[in-house]
Every structure is written in structure tokens, then in C-alpha cells.
Amino acid sequence: MTEYGRGPGSEPWHPEDPLYGDGGWEGQQGHAGHQPAYGGQPQHQYPQEPQQEQYGDWNDGRPQPYDQQQYQQSYDQEQYAGQGQQQYVPPNQQAYHEGAWDGTGTHAHVPYAADPGDPYGQQAAAYGAEQPDFYGTPDAYPPPEPPARRRAEPEPEAEQPRPDWDPGPDQGEHAFFAGGGTDDEDDEPEGRGDRRGRGGKGAKGSKGKKGRNGCACLVVLLVFGGGLGGVAYFGYQFYQDRFGTAPDYAGDGNGDEVTVVIPKGAGGYVIGQKLKEAGVVQSVDAFVSAQQSNPEGKTIQDGVYTLQKQMSAASAVELMLSDKSRSNLIIAEGTRNTAVYTLIDKRLGVSAGTTAAVAKKDYKSLGLPAWALGRPNLKDPLEGFLYPSSYPVAKGQKPEAVLRGMVSRANDKYEELGLRKTAESLGLDGPWELLTVASLVQAEGTSHDDFRKMAEVVYNRLKPGNPQTNGMIEFDSTYNYVKNQSKIDLTLSELRKYDNPYNTYYYKGLPPGPIDNPGEEALKGALDPTSDGWYYFISLDGKTSKFTKTLAQHEELVKEFNASRNKD
Structure with a gap:
């Protein structure tokens, strides 16, 4: 038997079945009082294999007869006329187009009534209207059940083309957001639903699909929603970073x-x-x-x-931008290291002498250049390298960190001004002596013009054969440095009796090293001295200096200075 010919089980055909034996089309016409459906109008017939028992009888128990030959001719004329197409007949129905088996070795025509779901179709055909094709597509196969056993179906939507092959109960495609197997069952014809039911998988498979589809929808919605949330968040952050107003306090502070x-x-x-x-x-x-x-x-x-x-x-x-907020440590030009150490101690809040002890102990690790190391007879190896400037010194810092910053600033400035390149052209033994000259200029001069002339005085006195000083520099500032004082009233006898390498009244040439920390103007003056022949100088008012070329001229200025002091 074919798939649609029987229900489950192995029960044989019942003799009372209207399609059993010779009870075919001719036999059915013999039933008294039975009229063809729809007033005897010719109907399109769809060849079908014998129905199951569950189909039962229509109306009064008698099948509705109609001429299969008439249906076949009408169907061929309407559906395939002029199209050059061949009607597709499933293989398991071919025998029923030729004639149903009557159980005796002959074929009998199998009658079926027109679709009861369209009771007006034949009437429309009777008036010449074009009839809808109920049997030209696979949707019409198998034929509908009798009205007594037919389930109410929803209003059919526009028919979609179906494949001309049976994908099986679990092979059909689902829309991703479909409701599950229930919708699939409603879309299929009743015959296919019965077939799937016989397999025992229809309800369970549909429920599983619906559950899987529901979970898939939930996962996709969560992922998609999370993605949208992430895009919105980062988009807002991007907008704030690029176009939003930067967070800011209001007012002049909270007093802390x-x-x-x-x-x-x-x-x-x-x-x-x-x-x-x-x-x-x-x-x-x-x-x-x-x-x-x-x-x-x-x-x-x-x-x-x-x-x-x-x-x-x-x-x-x-x-x-105002001076009210700045609290830097300011190192003035010409300040000696002893004074710098005291300032650092006060700023850091440490006991007196702390910074000086660190300088004496750790000077080699504070960043001095190679040409500044290994010098003999130095009072302070860091003298001349605590460069005059403004430094950010505050409580909590270490003395060595502050000193290292000052030495670094000095190295940068000396490299910038070219001390090493210029020293040899001036007849000096490297940048160390040039730095020492600059410290002398800084201690004795008062202005840029003074610095250049003062530098020439030093260079002229350093000449061994000069007739004025015979190689003696004789600067009071060198004596004051070694004494750690700043006196003006010094006698020649006092100056020339004090034996110390820094005392230029006692030793010829330059002192062992710088006597202060020269600023940029003094350094430039030492790098670019005048060449006017100056040997002597004196400051009459403590602000400006007067320069002379001979000792006699210098002595006249000394008398003038002493006279001004006696008047006071």
C-alpha cells in the first residue's frame, strides 16, 4: 500500500468500503436517491489512492461520485493547454490514474468529490468564470478530509511555491524567529501531519524546535542588546573626551x-x-x-x-602667574656654597649643617663633570656648581636630590656657553680655570660692562712678565672667601701675611678653584673680555667701578675714595 492509502496497523480493507472491489464509479451510481455534489456539475478530480477507514462516508454514508475521465480531460485542458508542459504525477499514484485496483485483477476508477471547502467553485465554473486550480500544485495533495472529520483551519495566506520534493518532517527550513514547530504543522497539509504523527516525532520535535528557537532568540537579544549598550557607552565617552566640557571646580579653593x-x-x-x-x-x-x-x-x-x-x-x-604663589628657593649670583647650604636646610626643615655634610661626603656622586674632579687644595669641591637660579625645593625632599639638581643646571649652562671650547683660546688650562676667573669677576664686578673689564684685569695680571703686578692677582675677594667674610677695610699687611692657597695676595696666579657661584653675565664677561689694557680698578660708591692702566692712576683713585669716606 502507499503512504497515504492506509492508517497505522495491518488491518485489511473492509468489504463494505465503498472503494472495495467493483464498488467503483459505476457501482456508486446505483445508490438510490444520491445526487452528485454541487448539482451534478462536472468537477476537477484529483487522482488519489484509496482512503483509509478513518475517512468514513460522506453525508448519508455514500461516496460522492463524479466522472474521473471528465476531470482528467478538464484538468489537462485548463492547466496544460498551450504550455507544452507535462503533468507531474507522483509514482505511487500512477496506477490510480490508469485505474484503481479492484481486488480482482482489474483497475477501477477512483472517485473523489470536489473540495467541500469551496462550495461555490463549481457554480462559478458553471457561469464561465475561471476556476481556481486546487489540484495543479502539491498543496492539493492529498485530498481534503470529509467535512465531518475536517479540523477548522485558519484563513490560508497567499500560497508560496513549494518544492516538488518531500523534505521530510524535520528537514523543512524555519525562519530564525519563528515560533517553533507549531507553525510548521499548521502550514502543512493534513496528510503530511498524519504522516509525521505516525512517526511519533512530530509533537516532540516541534516542542524541541520551539524551545531551541526561543533560547536562540534570547541569546541573540542579550548579545545584541549588550553590544548596543557597549556602543552607546563608548560613544558617550568618545563624545565627552572630544566635545564635552572638561570637569572643573568652581571658586578659588577650599582654603586647604x-x-x-x-x-x-x-x-x-x-x-x-x-x-x-x-x-x-x-x-x-x-x-x-x-x-x-x-x-x-x-x-x-x-x-x-x-x-x-x-x-x-x-x-x-x-x-x-603671580608672585604670591611661588615659593622657590632662589640662589642669587655670586652666592657662596656655605650660604646655599643654609638656605637648603631651612627650606627642607632639617637641622643646620645637614646639607653641608652631604655635600662634603657625597660630592663625587652628585654629577660633577670629569674636569671638576681631582682638584687639590679645594675648600669645597661643589663651589661654582650650585648654579644661581630658581629651584623647586620643598619639605619632604632630600638634600642630595636638591644638590644634584643644581649641579645638573650648572653643567647644562656651562656646556651651553662653551667653557671648554673657549678656555684654550684665552690662555687658560681648561674650563676649570675659566670658571674660577668667572667667579672672581662675579665677586668684584657690579655690571656687565664691569664684568668684561674685570675679566681683562685678571687675564693681564696672570701674565708672568707683566710690569704692574708680576703675576699677582691681589683680589680682596679671595681673602674674604677663605675667611668666609665680606669685608672692605683690609690692610695690605694683613692681606700679605695670611698663608692660604686662596689668598691671591700671598700666592701668584689663580686660587685653587672658584670662590662663589657665578651667574650667566659674569660667565659671558669671562668668555669675552675687553682688550683696553686695564690692570686696576676701584669702586668709589660701591655700585660702579673705575678702571686704570697704571699703578699711579690707581693710587689717585684710592686717595679720592679715602677722602670720600672721611667726609662721612
Whole structure:
């Protein structure tokens, strides 16, 4: 038997079945009182294998007869006329087109009534209207059940082309967001639903598909929703970073003072980061924006600043540009190391002598250049290398860190000015002697013009055969250095009796090393001296110096100076 010919089980055909034996089309016509369906109008017939018992009888128990030959001719004329196409007949139905088996070795025509679901189809055909094709597509196969056993079906949607092969109960394609197997069952014809039911997998498979599809939908929605949330978050962050207003405090601070050290060469972002870390400003971007908006914002220098926490960026910039916030350690030109050490101790809040002890013990590890090491008879190896400038020194720092920063600044300046390149052209033994000359110029001079002339005085006196001093420098500042004092009233007898390498009244030539920390102007004066023949100088008012070329001229100026002092 074919798939659609029988129900489950092995029960034989019942003799009372209207399709059994010779009870075919002719036999059915013999039933008294039975009229053809739809008023005897010719109907399209679809060849079908014998129905199962469950189909039962229609109406009064008698099958509805119609002429199969008439159906075949009408069907061929309407569906294939002029198309040159061949009707597709499933292999298991071929025998029923030729004639159903009657159990006696002959074939009998198998009658089926028209589709009861369209009771008006034949009436429309009777009036010449074009009839819908119920049997030209696979959707019409197998034929509908009798009305008594037919289940109510939803209104059919527009038919979609179906493949001309049977994919099987579990091979059909589902839309990704379909509701599961239930919808698939509704879309298939009843015959196929019965077939799947017979396999025992229809309900279970559909439920499984629905569960899997539901989980898949949930996973996709979660992933898709999470992706959208991530895109929205990062998009907002990108907008805030590029176009949003930077976070900023309001006002001039909360009254809580804090010290901030700004390193040398720091730009806006570095300064802003230091201020943010100290709690002064709320964001780096706010500070940079305020700095760029201020006409003098780019002139913020390195150093120590006393500010308040939670200041607006604009107020922080304004305060840093004023002298009120700066608390740097200022080293003046010509300051000796002993005075520098005292200043550092006070700024760091350490006991007196702490920095001097570190300098004496660790001077070799503080960054001195090679040409400054190994010098004999030095009072302080770091003299001349604590370069005059502004330094960010605050409590909490170590003395060695402060000293190392000063030495580094000196090395940079000396390299910038070219001490090593110029020393030989001036008749000096390397940059060390040039630095020593600059320290003498710094101690005796008062202005840039003084520095150049003062440098010439030193170079002229250093000449061994000069007729004025015979190689003696005779600067009072060298004696005062070794005595750690700054006196003016010194007698020649006192000066010439004191035996010390730094005393230029006692020893010829330069002292062992620098006697102070010269500034840039004194260094430039030592690098570029005048050439006017100066040998002597004197300051009459303590502010300006007068220079002479001979000892006689110098003695006249000394008398003038003494006379002015006696009047006072």
C-alpha cells in the first residue's frame, strides 16, 4: 500500500468500503436517491489512492461520485493547454490514474468529490468564470478530509511555491524567529501531519524546535542588546573626551593649602597632571584650556607653588602667574656654597649643617663633570656648581636630590656657553680655570660692562712678565672667601701675611678653584673680555667701578675714595 492509502496497523480493507472491489464509479451510481455534489456539475478530480477507514462516508454514508475521465480531460485542458508542459504525477499514484485496483485483477476508477471547502467553485465554473486550480500544485495533495472529520483551519495566506520534493518532517527550513514547530504543522497539509504523527516525532520535535528557537532568540537579544549598550557607552565617552566640557571646580579653593613642585621644562599637560594629583584642579583638560585662554598662560615657570585644593582651573592659572604663589628657593649670583647650604636646610626643615655634610661626603656622586674632579687644595669641591637660579625645593625632599639638581643646571649652562671650547683660546688650562676667573669677576664686578673689564684685569695680571703686578692677582675677594667674610677695610699687611692657597695676595696666579657661584653675565664677561689694557680698578660708591692702566692712576683713585669716606 502507499503512504497515504492506509492508517497505522495491518488491518485489511473492509468489504463494505465503498472503494472495495467493483464498488467503483459505476457501482456508486446505483445508490438510490444520491445526487452528485454541487448539482451534478462536472468537477476537477484529483487522482488519489484509496482512503483509509478513518475517512468514513460522506453525508448519508455514500461516496460522492463524479466522472474521473471528465476531470482528467478538464484538468489537462485548463492547466496544460498551450504550455507544452507535462503533468507531474507522483509514482505511487500512477496506477490510480490508469485505474484503481479492484481486488480482482482489474483497475477501477477512483472517485473523489470536489473540495467541500469551496462550495461555490463549481457554480462559478458553471457561469464561465475561471476556476481556481486546487489540484495543479502539491498543496492539493492529498485530498481534503470529509467535512465531518475536517479540523477548522485558519484563513490560508497567499500560497508560496513549494518544492516538488518531500523534505521530510524535520528537514523543512524555519525562519530564525519563528515560533517553533507549531507553525510548521499548521502550514502543512493534513496528510503530511498524519504522516509525521505516525512517526511519533512530530509533537516532540516541534516542542524541541520551539524551545531551541526561543533560547536562540534570547541569546541573540542579550548579545545584541549588550553590544548596543557597549556602543552607546563608548560613544558617550568618545563624545565627552572630544566635545564635552572638561570637569572643573568652581571658586578659588577650599582654603586647604598644598605645595606643588613643577619640574623644569614642564608643559601644560604635565603641569595640569601635577595639579590634579595634588587635588588643586579637577581635570587636566580644564587646566590646559584655562592656560591656553590666558594670554600669559604659557609663561608659567618651574618651581614650587603654594596653592589651594579644589580651585577652578582659571583661578589656578592666574595665581601661578603671580608672585604670591611661588615659593622657590632662589640662589642669587655670586652666592657662596656655605650660604646655599643654609638656605637648603631651612627650606627642607632639617637641622643646620645637614646639607653641608652631604655635600662634603657625597660630592663625587652628585654629577660633577670629569674636569671638576681631582682638584687639590679645594675648600669645597661643589663651589661654582650650585648654579644661581630658581629651584623647586620643598619639605619632604632630600638634600642630595636638591644638590644634584643644581649641579645638573650648572653643567647644562656651562656646556651651553662653551667653557671648554673657549678656555684654550684665552690662555687658560681648561674650563676649570675659566670658571674660577668667572667667579672672581662675579665677586668684584657690579655690571656687565664691569664684568668684561674685570675679566681683562685678571687675564693681564696672570701674565708672568707683566710690569704692574708680576703675576699677582691681589683680589680682596679671595681673602674674604677663605675667611668666609665680606669685608672692605683690609690692610695690605694683613692681606700679605695670611698663608692660604686662596689668598691671591700671598700666592701668584689663580686660587685653587672658584670662590662663589657665578651667574650667566659674569660667565659671558669671562668668555669675552675687553682688550683696553686695564690692570686696576676701584669702586668709589660701591655700585660702579673705575678702571686704570697704571699703578699711579690707581693710587689717585684710592686717595679720592679715602677722602670720600672721611667726609662721612
